[in-house]
Amino acid sequence: MGKGKAKIANSIRTLRFHAGEMTQAELAQRVGVTRQTILAMEQGRYSPSLEVAFRIARVFGISIEEAFQYEGETSN
Amino acid sequence: MAVVPQTYEVIAMGYKEWTAIVQLLSAVGVIVWLAMDFAAAGFGNTTAELATRLLWAIGALIAINIVGMILANILVAIVRQRTLEDEPTDERDDMIDARSSRIGYAVTSSLAALALIPLAMGFEPSLAIAMLFVAPFAGGVAHAAAQLVYYRVG
Numbered sequence: 001m002g003k004g005k006a007k008i009a010n011s012i013r014t015l016r017f018h019a020g021e022m023t024q025a026e027l028a029q030r031v032g033v034t035r036q037t038i039l040a041m042e043q044g045r046y047s048p049s050l051e052v053a054f055r056i057a058r059v060f061g062i063s064i065e066e067a068f069q070y071e072g073e074t075s076n
Numbered sequence: 077m078a079v080v081p082q083t084y085e086v087i088a089m090g091y092k093e094w095t096a097i098v099q100l101l102s103a104v105g106v107i108v109w110l111a112m113d114f115a116a117a118g119f120g121n122t123t124a125e126l127a128t129r130l131l132w133a134i135g136a137l138i139a140i141n142i143v144g145m146i147l148a149n150i151l152v153a154i155v156r157q158r159t160l161e162d163e164p165t166d167e168r169d170d171m172i173d174a175r176s177s178r179i180g181y182a183v184t185s186s187l188a189a190l191a192l193i194p195l196a197m198g199f200e201p202s203l204a205i206a207m208l209f210v211a212p213f214a215g216g217v218a219h220a221a222a223q224l225v226y227y228r229v230g
Contacts, residue, residue: 049167
């Protein structure tokens with residue numbers, strides 16, 4: 001493990017847009033997290049667990065790589 | 077104009093963030109009140125007198141917390157036109173709580189250990205008692221502050 005912080009980007013905002021402007025609340029309810037957590041993910045303040053990432057990808061019917069992108073490590 | 081989104085951002089906070097803010101403000105308030113009281117009147121002549129004041133502080137903390145959450149609910153209901161309702165916890169809440177608890181525990185245990193120093197140096201036990209009482213309060217402040225940082229910054 002390096003000293004930097006792993007940075008995982010996501011396309012959740014875009015995916016919600018293309019899913020008929022699905023609300024954060026609806027996505028949160030379908031994934032089983034809070035709306036605040038969806039908001040934090042969209043703003044890049046939180047990287048979800050693998051399980052939640054898979055659940056989000058499943059909601060949109062895509063692979064996990066299409067929803068989340070690993071951007072390497074950023075130094076703190 | 078930048079004030080509007082910032083204000084919205086504050087109002088849009090979740091129930092747990094509001095709880096952390098209320099806990100933080102009430103604990104800081106009680107600690108400041110105790111510090112001013114101790115500075116003005118000392119620790120008291122007897123241990124019973126000191127314990128009575130500390131018990132009042134606990135009561136005040138509980139009351140301020142309850143009133144604070146009611147006020148936060150009213151404020152949010154006025155601005156958002158809906159009540160502030162607690163959401164079920166998820167993995168992020170659990171992780172933030174675990175990290176914040178670790179910080180709060182470290183502060184509490186450090187201050188509690190420091191409370192032994194005046195006892196070892198032969199000071200009156202009232203100072204150590206006051207420090208032992210303040211330790212969990214300070215731990216609570218650290219816990220709530222850490223929660224806010226983790227919720228807002230990530």
